[in-house]
Amino acid sequence: MFIRGHDVNIICLTGISEVKPTQNINIHYVNMDKNFRSFFRALFQVKKIIVALKPDIIHSHMFHANIFSRFIRMLIPAVPLICTAHNKNEGGNARMFCYRLSDFLASITTNVSKEAVQEFIARKATPKNKIVEIPNFINTNKFDFDINVRKKTRDAFNLKDSTAVLLAVGRLVEAKDYPNLLNAINHLILSKTSNCNDFILLIAGDGALRNKIIGFGLSIESCG
Incomplete structure (x- = not known):
């Protein structure tokens, strides 16, 4: 996205990024702890960041960020939300239930393989009309045999x-x-x-x- 000229910002909910992007991309650290008080503080901290940035799209990755972003969607419903899972198994039944219960807050869900998409549908984490496969790939125009x-x-x-x-x-x-x-x-x-x-x-x-x-x-x- 950055290479295509888009303005990209990253919000890191916990800790400090060990590996940072080489491009000039802003990283916003929230330092959320694992308790309800910190969770709600982080919600309004992230809301403040998003209101200031005025993004066209919010894109979250993996279970914790996906669920957190869906709470954010309740505070800022106008911004489309893409939730990306990276596995056919992002946890047990409780996590799949959380996905199912909050699915209405996501604009679309993506996963990295057909098998993973089918698993999410089978476990009713999301309906089939709200999930698409976006596979991991290698750009063979750039990484070709030489x-x-x-x-x-x-x-x-x-x-x-x-x-x-x-x-x-x-x-x-x-x-x-x-x-x-x-x-x-x-x-x-x-x-x-x-x-x-x-x-x-x-x-x-x-x-x-x-x-x-x-x-x-x-x-x-x-x-x-």
Whole structure:
């Protein structure tokens, strides 16, 4: 959106962003705690921010922000609200009930796959006419195969052409379950299978678990 010339602001409900956007995007920190008093204080703090910004659209991501934004919609009903889920399972029945109960406050809900959309419909989190699939994707016009880039990258890591490269891209946080990936890599190493003896795992990402993952005990290449 920013690249297309739109004015983008981010509201962070809790904590401080560990990874910030490279573009000149304003981040508003609310510092909400997990209690009702802080919740209602945050509601009116965010309302004040939104009234000042006069946005054309509010776009929330994942359960807590989605529900919070629906409360905001009751205070500022004129601004359209897009709620985005990132999984077919954003919690148990209680969370699905919260989605269902507050669905009328969302203009539209999106999810990242057909399977996730169907799951939300099946669990009655939202009706089928109010949810659409917006899949995660890679811009293949920008990220296309390039033999020169391939050689440059392999040279940077001193890799042979025959070495299989496994790439994991994502934030280094608990939700991404990197220990499960590293255990699988360790299993491959210990199996000593002939077609699994020449590979490398590259991890592109940053986050709170960086040092823990680097100290896992495997020889891992971190590429940012």
